[in-house]
Amino acid sequence: xxxxxxxxxxxxxxxxxxxxxxxxxxxxxxxxxxxxxxxxxxxxxxxxxxxxxxxxxxxxxxxxxxxxxxxxxxxxxxxxxxxxxxxxxxxxxxxxxxxxxxxxxxxxxxxxxxxxxxxxxxxxxxxxxxxxxxxxxxxxxxxxxxxxxxxxxxxxxxxxxxxxxxxxxxxxxxxxxxxxxxxxxxxxxxxxxxxxxxxxxxxxxxxxxxxxxxxxxxxxxxxxxxxxxxxxxxxxxxxxxxxxxxxxxxxxxxxxxxxxxxxxxxxxxxxxxxxxxxxxxxxxxxxxxxxxxxxxxxxxxxxxxxxxxxxxxxxxxxxxxxxxxxxxxxxxxxxxxxxxxxxxxxxxxxxxxxxxxxxxxxxxxxxxxxxxxxxxxxxxxxxxxxxxxxxxxxxxxxxxxxxxxxxxxxxxxxxxxxxxxxxxxxxxxxxxxxxxxxxxxxxxxxxxxxxxxxxxxxxxxxxxxxxxxxxxxxxxxxxxxxxxxxxxxxxxxxxxxxxxxxxxxxxxxxxxx
Numbered sequence: 001x002x003x004x005x006x007x008x009x010x011x012x013x014x015x016x017x018x019x020x021x022x023x024x025x026x027x028x029x030x031x032x033x034x035x036x037x038x039x040x041x042x043x044x045x046x047x048x049x050x051x052x053x054x055x056x057x058x059x060x061x062x063x064x065x066x067x068x069x070x071x072x073x074x075x076x077x078x079x080x081x082x083x084x085x086x087x088x089x090x091x092x093x094x095x096x097x098x099x100x101x102x103x104x105x106x107x108x109x110x111x112x113x114x115x116x117x118x119x120x121x122x123x124x125x126x127x128x129x130x131x132x133x134x135x136x137x138x139x140x141x142x143x144x145x146x147x148x149x150x151x152x153x154x155x156x157x158x159x160x161x162x163x164x165x166x167x168x169x170x171x172x173x174x175x176x177x178x179x180x181x182x183x184x185x186x187x188x189x190x191x192x193x194x195x196x197x198x199x200x201x202x203x204x205x206x207x208x209x210x211x212x213x214x215x216x217x218x219x220x221x222x223x224x225x226x227x228x229x230x231x232x233x234x235x236x237x238x239x240x241x242x243x244x245x246x247x248x249x250x251x252x253x254x255x256x257x258x259x260x261x262x263x264x265x266x267x268x269x270x271x272x273x274x275x276x277x278x279x280x281x282x283x284x285x286x287x288x289x290x291x292x293x294x295x296x297x298x299x300x301x302x303x304x305x306x307x308x309x310x311x312x313x314x315x316x317x318x319x320x321x322x323x324x325x326x327x328x329x330x331x332x333x334x335x336x337x338x339x340x341x342x343x344x345x346x347x348x349x350x351x352x353x354x355x356x357x358x359x360x361x362x363x364x365x366x367x368x369x370x371x372x373x374x375x376x377x378x379x380x381x382x383x384x385x386x387x388x389x390x391x392x393x394x395x396x397x398x399x400x401x402x403x404x405x406x407x408x409x410x411x412x413x414x415x416x417x418x419x420x421x422x423x424x425x426x427x428x429x430x431x432x433x434x435x436x437x438x439x440x441x442x443x444x445x446x447x448x449x450x451x452x453x454x455x456x457x458x459x460x461x462x463x464x465x466x467x468x469x470x471x472x473x474x475x476x477x478x479x480x481x482x483x484x485x486x487x488x489x490x491x492x493x494x495x496x497x498x499x500x501x502x503x504x505x506x507x508x509x510x511x512x513x
Contacts, residue, residue: 117144
């Protein structure tokens with residue numbers, strides 16, 4: 001009997017502790033909600049000021065073991081949102097299980113103590129109704145988030161499958177699974193996920209049936225807060241296959257598209273560097289194999305303090321533009337203002353003497369691979385003294401040195417142009433003949449104007465520059481002479497007469513379609 005009473009007492013005691021702890025953590029979460037929403041808005045403003053959005057919460061109802069509320073996304077007051085109209089909003093229902101062991105978490109056999117577990121679904125309102133229509137009345141987004149006592153969060157986000165048909169319009173989506181982890185201070189973020197497939201059928205403005213399909217979308221990346229720019233880190237994205245067809249005829253197929261972008265603070269803790277890699281395994285247009293390509297673009301020695309200043313200015317000016325109806329209601333004016341804003345701040349980005357490299361930009365087909373490489377060392381124009389009175393002095397204020405090289409195999413270029421000619425309606429024999437004439441003509445013209453040479457059946461062009469001196473295909477000359485070769489205003493006319501034997505042969509007439 002005594003043992004039974006002891007057991008009951010222990011159970012009652014544990015129940016009291018559980019109840020008290022759950023009540024405390026629920027109250028603690030409610031007290032921190034305003035702070036968390038404020039931090040989220042600060043992040044949103046820094047990361048995407050042009051979005052013009054503000055996050056808020058409403059209808060918070062706290063219970064003993066569970067609480068609920070709604071998160072609301074609306075356009076920022078006094079600004080024009082790029083996503084939502086003034087009368088639109090996106091609302092999420094949030095169901096919160098209190099810690100230390102939220103019920104939703106225990107269902108997944110996760111026994112780690114946490115402040116809360118939050119279940120998020122989308123609310124059906126006039127803004128989101130179209131999405132509910134194609135999701136058969138269900139919330140397209142279903143997310144479960146664990147909130148730790150340190151403030152860190154871990155979210156599992158599920159995008160539900162879609163299958164919508166309305167006359168000739170169709171949308172199908174396999175659904176997707178994504179994961180996002182954020183530390184308590186919001187300093188470190190990791191995001192990953194994938195979606196298996198999707199399809200969109202629609203009718204374009206010309207009454208043609210257009211279909212786009214994709215397979216195997218994946219993304220993975222992480223970032224950390226930096227004292228100079230908002231975040232540095234790495235993000236990868238890939239698509240196994242993307243296809244577009246018109247009236248049942250396959251127009252283009254891209255396979256193996258990969259993007260890898262990364263940024264970092266350099267070892268001196270004063271400069272930033274970045275790199276972005278693109279690669280495409282295959283491009284086919286109307287069943288013609290056009291080839292594959294890749295690009296690696298790097299930039300280094302960006303002055304961190306200058307980048308920070310430019311970012312702050314850009315964000316502030318962007319906010320002003322979004323608050324001006326005369327600008328936001330005219331997309332062309334808005335685009336022009338953004339370009340002007342970037343151009344005005346561009347000189348500041350040269351403060352650290354940045355270096356830009358392209359190594360390489362290439363395109364490859366069955367007959368060979370064309371490549372372009374570039375190395376450009378820039379200078380801070382603010383460090384220059386005196387007035388620039390000549391072209392060389394003007395360029396030397398910004399450019400320290402340049403080294404570039406272009407190599408185009410004749411066979412590769414001929415194969416590419418043969419495929420293009422067939423797409424234009426030529427028969428294979430005619431297309432091959434036309435392509436051969438075109439490439440020979442272009443090669444001859446390049447030699448005629450001394451911008452290219454022929455090496456081992458490759459069209460080659462190399463250009464180096466330093467201290468006002470240019471080397472074009474091994475020939476040294478002042479910068480003014482190079483500019484004069486192209487007859488630019490105020491620089492004189494080309495002094496090279498066309499060589500009769502290098503004149504391009506006439507191309508055959510284009511066939512009637």
